[in-house]
Amino acid sequence: MKAIITDLDRTLLRTDKSISEYTCAVLKKCHDRGMPLMAATARPERAVLTYRSQVGFDALTTLNGARIILPSGVLENGIAPRSAEAILRRVVDIPDVALSMETGEGAFSNKPIPEWNFRAFEGFPALPTESTIYKILLSHEGETIQPEVERALTPxxxxxxAEGKLIQVMSTAATKWNGIRAMLEAAGIHNREAIYFGDDYDDIEAIKNCGTGVAVSNAIAEALAAADIVAQSNDMDGVAHYIEKNLL
Structure with missing residues (x-):
């Protein structure tokens, strides 16, 4: 394998969102041997800066592929403004819906979420900014709203x-796999020469299409079924143990 690519939450990160000293040491050995390290995550860029400095990732796919950070620059796969407005008009009146949006100017929400640095915006279904719309996020404390959101989607x-409750709406061009392909192409590495670690639905395509697809043992059943190999859980540093045993 010429490149290591990993999801973050529930895969490389422990449940408390930390990266162990052991995992950092193993990944540093990979970096020292010239093996590119890449991450693919649903998190926005601002939420991975600490991990980037700890690990030294060479490239990042963030926001499920809506924003890809390469050594040579940034690629963006945002939702078309017309599509974003159409979706918002259809979902804004769902009773008690928590609605937020990740944009090029930060995150906006119909309810203030200071711990996530989301700014309150009362103007939905109008767009809060003219910058890139990366992702629309919806959740509900009561009954499922998935059917209503699915009907609101545009072509x-x-x-x-995510985690059975947070609905994420993105451009069809914004997928982890498209981001991973862009990172590998920039590095001149074929996808069959890369190993991928993941745990959730949005990891399955990469698990299937990389040369080696690894699911951590705490992954969902569908990711476990798609994987070539099952590693130890995220809380047991499964990614690092697999790398140390098989790639170093």
């Missing part, structure tokens, strides 16, 4: 559900 958007 150029799709949705995923």
């Amino acid at each position: 150029d958007t799709y949705m995923t559900v």
